[in-house]
Amino acid sequence: MASVVSTRRDALDVAAVRRDFPILRQRVHGRPLIYLDNAATTQKPRVMLEALQRYYSEENANVHRGVHSLSGRATDAYDAARETIRRFLNAADSREIVFVRGTTEGINLVAQTYGRARIGAGDEIVLSEMEHHSNIVPWQILCEEKGARLRVVPMTDAGELRLDEYESLLNECTRMVAVAHVSNVLGTVNPVAEIARLAVARGIPVLVDGAQAVAHMPVDVQALGCDFYAFSGHKVLGPTGIGVLYGRRALLEAMPVYQGGGGQIASVTFDRTTYAALPYKYEAGTPNIAGVIGLAAALDYVTAVGLDRIAAYERDLSTYAASALSGVPGLRLTGTARERAAVLSFVLGDVHPHDIGTILDREGVAIRAGHHCCQPLMRRLGVPATARASLALYNTREEVDALVAALERVREVFE
Amino acid sequence: MTPELDDLYQEVILDHNRRPRNFRALGGGRRAEGFNPLCGDRITVFLTVDNGVIADVAFQGSGCAISKASASLMTESVKGRTVDEAQALFERFQQMITAPADAAVESLGKLTVLAGVRQFPVRVKCASLAWHTLRAAFDARDEVVSTE
Ligand SMILES: Cc1ncc(COP(=O)(O)O)c(C=O)c1O
Numbered sequence: 001m002a003s004v005v006s007t008r009r010d011a012l013d014v015a016a017v018r019r020d021f022p023i024l025r026q027r028v029h030g031r032p033l034i035y036l037d038n039a040a041t042t043q044k045p046r047v048m049l050e051a052l053q054r055y056y057s058e059e060n061a062n063v064h065r066g067v068h069s070l071s072g073r074a075t076d077a078y079d080a081a082r083e084t085i086r087r088f089l090n091a092a093d094s095r096e097i098v099f100v101r102g103t104t105e106g107i108n109l110v111a112q113t114y115g116r117a118r119i120g121a122g123d124e125i126v127l128s129e130m131e132h133h134s135n136i137v138p139w140q141i142l143c144e145e146k147g148a149r150l151r152v153v154p155m156t157d158a159g160e161l162r163l164d165e166y167e168s169l170l171n172e173c174t175r176m177v178a179v180a181h182v183s184n185v186l187g188t189v190n191p192v193a194e195i196a197r198l199a200v201a202r203g204i205p206v207l208v209d210g211a212q213a214v215a216h217m218p219v220d221v222q223a224l225g226c227d228f229y230a231f232s233g234h235k236v237l238g239p240t241g242i243g244v245l246y247g248r249r250a251l252l253e254a255m256p257v258y259q260g261g262g263g264q265i266a267s268v269t270f271d272r273t274t275y276a277a278l279p280y281k282y283e284a285g286t287p288n289i290a291g292v293i294g295l296a297a298a299l300d301y302v303t304a305v306g307l308d309r310i311a312a313y314e315r316d317l318s319t320y321a322a323s324a325l326s327g328v329p330g331l332r333l334t335g336t337a338r339e340r341a342a343v344l345s346f347v348l349g350d351v352h353p354h355d356i357g358t359i360l361d362r363e364g365v366a367i368r369a370g371h372h373c374c375q376p377l378m379r380r381l382g383v384p385a386t387a388r389a390s391l392a393l394y395n396t397r398e399e400v401d402a403l404v405a406a407l408e409r410v411r412e413v414f415e
Numbered sequence: 416m417t418p419e420l421d422d423l424y425q426e427v428i429l430d431h432n433r434r435p436r437n438f439r440a441l442g443g444g445r446r447a448e449g450f451n452p453l454c455g456d457r458i459t460v461f462l463t464v465d466n467g468v469i470a471d472v473a474f475q476g477s478g479c480a481i482s483k484a485s486a487s488l489m490t491e492s493v494k495g496r497t498v499d500e501a502q503a504l505f506e507r508f509q510q511m512i513t514a515p516a517d518a519a520v521e522s523l524g525k526l527t528v529l530a531g532v533r534q535f536p537v538r539v540k541c542a543s544l545a546w547h548t549l550r551a552a553f554d555a556r557d558e559v560v561s562t563e
Contacts, residue, residue, distance in 0.1 A: 029417065352479035354454045355424075358535060362417045371455045384455045384477045413424050414480075 012313040017305065018394050020045040031364030034399045039184045039343050039390035040368055041234045042215055044298070048237060051297035055290050063289055064263065064280075078289055081296035082279075088299045089229065090220040091246050095278040098245040098252070099287055103211040104134040106230030106245035107178070109282065110207055111138040113255040114228075115176065121147035123175040126199075128153040128161055128190070129380050130183040133373040135209045139178060148175070155380070159186035159335040167198055174204050181219070181229075182212035185372045185386065186335030187318075187343030189217070196225040205251065211235055215392065216314055216341050218307040221246050233291060238298035242291030245282075252278050259284040310393045317391055318342035321400045325389075328407050334381055342391035345372075348407065351414045353387040359413060363406035365399075422531030423538070424480065431484035436491055437473040444471070445555040449548030451540055456482045460548040462555075467497050474545060481529075481538050486545035488525050498553055505546045512542050 018024050021043045026033045035043060055077065061070040063078045086094040100106045115138075119125065125139045129152055136150075143149055151174075153166040161179075170177075177199045182189050196206040207228035213219055215236040221229045228251075233242040247255075257264065257275055261284030266274040275281045302310070321344055325331055330349035348356060357369035368388045371378045378384060389403055444463035450456070456478035463471045472494050474486045493501040504523070511523055512532040520530045532542045 354456075354479035354538075354541065355481070358423070358538060359420060362420050370453065375455070378455065384457070413420070414429065 010309065012305065012309045012393065014313070014394065014396055018396075020047070020301070021394055022046055022049070024394060028364045028366070029362050034363075034365045034402050036389040036391060036395065036399065036403060037366045037368050038215070038392035038395075039212055039235070039372075039388065041240070042237050042392055043394065044239075045237055045301045047301050048239070048294050048298045052239065052290050052294045055293045060290075062286055074289060077293050078287070081292045084296040084299055085244055088214075088219075088303065089244075089246050090222055092222060093249055096246055096249050096252065098247060098279045098282045099292055100230075100243045100245050100282075101241055101288070102232035102234070102243035103209060103230045104138075104232075104243075106228075106243055107135055107207065107209065108138045109245055109258045110228050110230075110247070111142045113258050113282075114205070114251065115139070115142045116146070117256050119146055119148050119175045122173060123148040124151050124169075124171070124173045125149070126151045126153060126166070126169050126174055126177045126179075126204075128166075128179050129155045130159065130161075130186060130188065130374065130377050131178070131180055132184055132209065132211070133375070134211075135178050135180060135207075136376070139176075152376075153179070155188075159183065159188045159337045161188075161190055161195075163191070163194065163198075166195065170199060170202055170204065174199075174202070176207065177204055178207040178209065180209045180212065182210075182216070182341045182343070183335070183374075183377075184212045184343065184390075185345050185374050185377055185388065186337060187340040187345070187390075188335060188337040189213075189339040189341055191339075192226060193224050196227075200225055200227075212341065212343065215302065215310075216307075217311045227251055233295040233298065236295075236298060237302060238295035239291045242288045242295050244295075249278065252282070257284075258282050261285045263287070305393065313393060314342040314391055317395060317397065317400065318344070320397055321389065321391065321403075324400055324404045325407075328404060329411065331407065334383070334386055342395075343388065344390070345386040345388045347383055347386055348410060349414070351410060353385045355414070356387045356407070356410050359410045360403070360406045363402070363409060365403050365406045367403070419531070419534045423535060425528050425531065427525075427528045428480060428484040431487040432480035435474075435483050435487040437487065437494075438475060439473045440475055441471055441473045445552045447548050447551035447555050449476075449544050449551065451478070451482070451544050453540065454479065456541060456544055458482065458486055458545055458548050460486075460545065460552045462549070462552045464498060464553075467499070469493050469496055469498065469501060472549070474548075478544070479538075479541050481532065482541040482544050485529055485542040488529065489545045489549060492523075492525055493549070501549065502553070505550065508546060509543060512539050 023043050059073045061074040063075040082094045151169045199206045205227040208226045210231040214231045227248045229246040234240040264284040334345045353369035370385050441461035446461045449458045458476035461473045472490045516534045
């Protein structure tokens, strides 16, 4: 069947992709919706919506509990989803896939289990200057409780982490390195494999916040060499309220439990509880079954389109957008790292990003304006806020052109 | 441009954004800080009250055009009024910017230019930030140390 595959046939067919996303047909203020806020959350393909519908209308039952056949079917679908996610991340074992609510809960889980057990007074946790609050605050809470402290890897003005500084921060007190794979403000793709290599060589575990990566590039946790990897389903075409924490098995085995409850135990008496094997040990209570099944459907979709193809398409679109935006008088892109995902933050003269957001919205263009949950980064950049256009596989050059045209409207208002 | 946007970004508002009035620090009086965590707007309102009358009021900070213009217009419209009058004005201002888009606009003097905010519910907080901060400043104590 396979013949010569031309590069043309290999490219992503954006018109076909767009047809898979019902919401993109919508109009806003009488104009076609141009959704450029994908770093906040992505839109959902029909196959994902149908998977949720099918689960609730044909398979709904609790998992791992019932002897009846419906429960068996729900359990099968749930277990199959875990295997889909293992494959998606290329984890060695599906028991290394723990379901959580999202990236935020994944990081909190590690801080509250591994962190509480292994991090103490005088210990250090290394983060970067570009972290999202959800990769800062859980560590801060731990530091306050334990008397540990945060060390921060600085970045260059272009938005690249200073690896030399990073390496010099690693010492015998370092107990954890936690870093974003892709910055949700600058778009910088951090060299996490290199970051992990330097830490692991010193016996320091590495957590990667993958929230902004998984929808835009292939991720292989074994190749990255990290110990933990967290992401949110809603940022990769899946439902809200479901996310994944990958953890290396030896670490997950050794760590204490997170929450207590049903579904996670081997036996309970009033004297003592023994816990179930991985991954159930970390999944107390009825899980978000529909979310898990929806997430697997979303990842199947992404995989079918092809992450390499998506990455190539977005790289091209992002380059186009960066050059189109640079042509807008007074516009300055924040974040010019060499390795960048399709996240474009900018400021426009002294127009506040909030005003940009409002005017763009009336043109049908949805972007985000604000600090993007990165206040320390905003301080580093010396701005109170930025405007951010973040692209996904269904965005087009025409939409980028519409963004640029709408920015002209902003300039007209504020001259 | 849509008519709603023309309503929101009226020339008066853009002018107050470009050249905010009473944009400075005041020493010796009361002060309060306001913060809108959603968009990162920050404002400090300075106030001197004499016998229940607002003798002087000023502000500093960074924010969007709506929050800056609203703060600027607020300082102009409360200076010389009693604290109680200013409180009552805030109530009416709040009603004006949260009224349904098709409701009649009651005249609030200069502040009336901000009525267009009602068509942009997510921007209401920007317009009211300065007022909430003013109210906090009413409750603050006189500072012992003056700035600079
Ligand atoms: C880099 C990064 N980390 C973490 C998060 C938190 O994700 P969630 O809110 O889905 O837990 C986000 C989402 O905004 C993000 O962009």
